[in-house]
Amino acid sequence: MQPLRPENRASPDLVPALGPGLYIVATPIGNLGDLSPRAAAVLAGVALIAAEDSRVTAKLLHHIGVRVPMLAYHDHSDDKVRQGLIARALREPVALVSDAGTPLISDPGYKLVRDARAAGVNLVTIPGPCAAVAALTLSGLPTDRFLFAGFLPAKAGARATAIAELAGIRATLVLYESGPRLAASLAALAQGLGDRPAAIGRELTKRFEESVAGSLSELAARYAEAAPRGEIVITIAPPGESHPADAATLDSALQAALAGGSVKTAVAAVSAALKLPRAQVYARALVLKAENGAC
Ligand code: SAM
Numbered sequence: 001m002q003p004l005r006p007e008n009r010a011s012p013d014l015v016p017a018l019g020p021g022l023y024i025v026a027t028p029i030g031n032l033g034d035l036s037p038r039a040a041a042v043l044a045g046v047a048l049i050a051a052e053d054s055r056v057t058a059k060l061l062h063h064i065g066v067r068v069p070m071l072a073y074h075d076h077s078d079d080k081v082r083q084g085l086i087a088r089a090l091r092e093p094v095a096l097v098s099d100a101g102t103p104l105i106s107d108p109g110y111k112l113v114r115d116a117r118a119a120g121v122n123l124v125t126i127p128g129p130c131a132a133v134a135a136l137t138l139s140g141l142p143t144d145r146f147l148f149a150g151f152l153p154a155k156a157g158a159r160a161t162a163i164a165e166l167a168g169i170r171a172t173l174v175l176y177e178s179g180p181r182l183a184a185s186l187a188a189l190a191q192g193l194g195d196r197p198a199a200i201g202r203e204l205t206k207r208f209e210e211s212v213a214g215s216l217s218e219l220a221a222r223y224a225e226a227a228p229r230g231e232i233v234i235t236i237a238p239p240g241e242s243h244p245a246d247a248a249t250l251d252s253a254l255q256a257a258l259a260g261g262s263v264k265t266a267v268a269a270v271s272a273a274l275k276l277p278r279a280q281v282y283a284r285a286l287v288l289k290a291e292n293g294a295c
Contacts, residue, residue, distance in 0.1 A: 018045045018093035022085075022116045024109065025095050026102040026128030030231075031205035032063055039126045040064045047092040050085050052108050056099045068095075075111045082112055089121045102130040106150045106176055132174045135201030135233035138211035142238060145171035152177070152185055157260030159185070161269055163192030164257040167249065168273040173236040179228045186220035189236065192256035194249050197237040203230040250274060254285050255292075263289065 023042050028034040044066045050073035051057035088094050098107035132148045147169050153159045166173055177185050199213045257266035263285050271281040
């Protein structure tokens with residue numbers, strides 16, 4: 001990473017006189033050029049930066065020629081750390097950043113913002129890069145309604161249950177994933193949601209950025225051959241208008257849920273997700289169980 005040329009550094013004239021408060025600052029997800037001038041000015045103007053990993057944020061500060069004290073913050077940090085930050089933000093400007101992208105989005109910050117709000121701290125957001133939104137814009141999938149579901153659980157059973165809960169949602173789904181787990185997650189998604197159109201956003205804003213479209217099963221086969229490197233977002237089309245909860249959708253959601261839990265749990269999850277009567281789902285679950293001899 002090259003430091004900025006002197007003329008591009010945060011000049012003293014650009015450093016704002018910030019009032020007390022918690023400034024939630026989005027940072028680049030790979031391309032340093034995506035740090036907004038306002039974000040750089042706020043980082044230069046605060047008294048303290050609460051950072052997920054101060055070593056990562058130190059590189060960003062070096063890039064913009066700024067030196068500000070930092071404190072490590074996670075939502076599982078001791079309550080004293082959080083209360084200390086809130087006390088500071090009541091009397092001086094404090095920034096919250098994560099390693100990359102928008103704080104709080106699959107990153108630390110929720111508990112800090114919740115408690116800061118309750119304590120009457122002035123809250124200011126400095127919006128910017130977010131991998132979920134960046135992937136959505138490239139996906140070619142509907143953007144009028146989308147659901148960001150973070151990371152799927154790592155274990156197959158919990159993952160199948162989580163997918164069953166998503167099956168009936170009439171919105172584009174957005175998930176974060178890692179390269180080594182991508183193929184297995186896509187296969188589980190194809191089974192639990194039906195073979196919907198999807199896109200994989202990889203290394204967004206970086207040199208090897210790509211957005212690859214295909215059906216979930218096509219993408220699963222593609223990435224089973226070789227696990228992709230880098231950071232990944234999965235986007236998945238909403239269930240088709242004509243068969244939101246048709247027999248195939250019900251069967252695939254039930255099979256996924258039955259693989260991860262009891263009939264009772266599977267029926268509860270699938271009937272809620274697909275908005276189908278429990279009795280109908282239960283009857284179909286018994287048939288599938290008998291046919292497959294599974295679970
Ligand atoms: N707060 C961040 C944001 O606003 O996007 C997300 C943090 S989350 C811990 C990290 C995950 O975001 C990665 O595992 C990956 O799924 C996704 N991600 C982050 N940067 C990305 C990029 N440049 N391209 C694709 N996905 C990315």
